Amino acid sequence: MKISFLELIRSEGVGRRFLFMNSFDAILTVSGVLIVMFLSNETDVRVVMISCLSPAIALMISGLWSAYIIEKAERKRELSLLEKQMLKKLSGTIIEKRMKMITLTNALINGLSPLIISFLIIAPFFFSAIDLIGMQLAFKTSFLIVGILLFLLGVYVAKIGNYNAILYGLIMLISGILLGILILFANCLLEEFML
Numbered sequence: 534m535k536i537s538f539l540e541l542i543r544s545e546g547v548g549r550r551f552l553f554m555n556s557f558d559a560i561l562t563v564s565g566v567l568i569v570m571f572l573s574n575e576t577d578v579r580v581v582m583i584s585c586l587s588p589a590i591a592l593m594i595s596g597l598w599s600a601y602i603i604e605k606a607e608r609k610r611e612l613s614l615l616e617k618q619m620l621k622k623l624s625g626t627i628i629e630k631r632m633k634m635i636t637l638t639n640a641l642i643n644g645l646s647p648l649i650i651s652f653l654i655i656a657p658f659f660f661s662a663i664d665l666i667g668m669q670l671a672f673k674t675s676f677l678i679v680g681i682l683l684f685l686l687g688v689y690v691a692k693i694g695n696y697n698a699i700l701y702g703l704i705m706l707i708s709g710i711l712l713g714i715l716i717l718f719a720n721c722l723l724e725e726f727m728l
Contacts, residue, residue, distance in 0.1 A: 589651030597644030
């Protein structure tokens with residue numbers, strides 16, 4: 534019996550939660566960096582891109598590593614419990630293979646989702662780097678992408694729980710607006726403090 538990647542994602546709520554949580558973390562992390570770069574009037578596209586990619590890469594490594602280690606331990610525990618109940622070893626069986634696939638799949642989802650999301654957000658700066666658009670337009674487009682991604686995450690959660698999609702989309706969008714307000718407030722406080 535073959536195990537497909539889609540079957541693993543469908544059958545495992547853990548992977549779905551990893552996808553949501555790490556995408557959300559990446560959106561807010563990269564947004565925070567972008568807001569600071571925008572407030573600092575940063576004009577060097579390389580500085581903006583590496584400042585956004587650095588935390589994205591860190592989130593990827595952290596996500597892959599932590600999810601793989603904890604998932605492997607959890608699946609080993611589940612397999613041991615199952616072996617005790619069945620009074621036989623399950624090494625080499627479809628059950629063990631499925632658990633290994635689930636572990637790997639969840640680790641990949643956990644690690645790659647923040648990196649992919651981060652690339653989507655900073656995509657306009659690639660166009661700015663080759664002089665197709667200006668920095669201001671790149672910032673504005675990235676902020677628009679952030680808003681769309683947050684809204685879509687809310688819709689995704691609403692569909693899982695059978696809630697109102699528009700309401701949940703707006704709730705997620707508010708988190709991005711709140712982040713912007715708090716960074717602006719922190720910036721104003723620091724400006725006052727540094728004078």
